[in-house]
Amino acid sequence: MSTEVSTDKYNAVRQDIIKAFPKEDYDDGSFAPVVLRLAWHASGTYDKNHKDGGSDGATMRFKAEAEDSANAGLEVARGVLEPIKAKHQWITYADLWTLAGCVAIEHMGGPHIPWAGGRRDKNNEMDCPPIGRLPDGALGKDHVIDVFITRMGFTVQETVALIGAHTVGRCHRDRSGFEGPWTETPTRFSNQFYKQLLTQTWTEKKWDGPRQFEDEDGDLMMLPTDMALLEEPFRPYVELYAKDKQKFFEDFAAAFLKLIELGVNRRARL
Template structure:
């Protein structure tokens, strides 16, 4: 059953519902992991595989799944994402016709939906690059949490996003947490890190102070349990960003709508979708230039 014909028969219909179901099954398969869910780290994988995109030269982005290889797999920004890639490996083995790049992006979408977030438009069509066929991307394409609003804009404008989309995307920090052994930062942004909500924005509007510790500068709330990164604080310190924080804190439906659109766009940056009948296999795309 593992033999994949070089030219899939015209009867072959990739079953994306089965892949979605397999991803859902893995999300809460390990009580010991973090808050009992692989959802957040899978969302981070989908974001980091896509967020390398540069609209100026059309390099980077989810197409190619180049994070399988060094140097990208070893970037500091990608620390911990080996976990996310590993838990998807059995699914890739079970459905060998799906590309890693489609699988990683679909996993982020399925995780957000399963955690109570909006439905996100997703379509297949990404193809994987071979290790010897890819020009390594320069490190530094993903944002650095200790920097400021100018840095955040530089990085996200380079991908083709505007201020509203930046703030909407940042709302993904409602889920998950920081890990000392990955980024050096510690803690979750909300008290419900496995529920996708507008909680990041409502928390951001509260009171925050610098955490007193020897680690990198981060902010904590009065309970000392929640955290914000310097780049998160810039979402309220910067007036243009702040107006969207206010909007999304008040209106979760609007946040869900804007997040779904921006996240879908993120996962498609630089992907050369063919005009194709979606009933044909995505396992035989045109070779990469």
């Protein structure tokens, strides 16, 4: 297949992705948040030292990676995109999943991400990255630094910007063990996550579940890794993004593009 696929073809895929998002009886009425999470988890396995993992290859198609407990629930997102893959067979899963994440962000009112295609699908389960690379929400600041800065190669600022994606979506008890949304507008991409983080009084939820935090009403939640952003060296960027939505959008767009490009080698033979 030629790599010279016309922009029109991508536009047709974009339109079909947008059409697949609304679903009245699912969560908050949209698959967009879970599709965004798929793009992140497909990419967030990258290791800059081993130079493996990342979105190129779409290895989450294979059981080993699909069954990583961190990926619980992402079969929903892959399922939503499957008919689009069937209709536009020329696009690779690796391109479709990352493109769909970008379309989800924009569809929810977030910034445009200048996505580029050219990823290929790996066809061997042996190519799956090691299980356990994705972050564990129950841990703290050192873990966030290990995963985002040491392993993936992001800066402190990029790390804070990326985790701001928790402005959309929610946790599901039967997927991660955590429960609830981060904001009152879980299908609207904004800087609400940082505002909530700074202005609510967060206390540990008393329940028979993993350690998480809740606001005074018990409606909103934060993971321990989200709370870690209130500490140095992250906190100044939380304060910046809470005040300046435009700056958040610009930094998020750049960091998300970097995330979905990690390990993408358009010349390599797969």
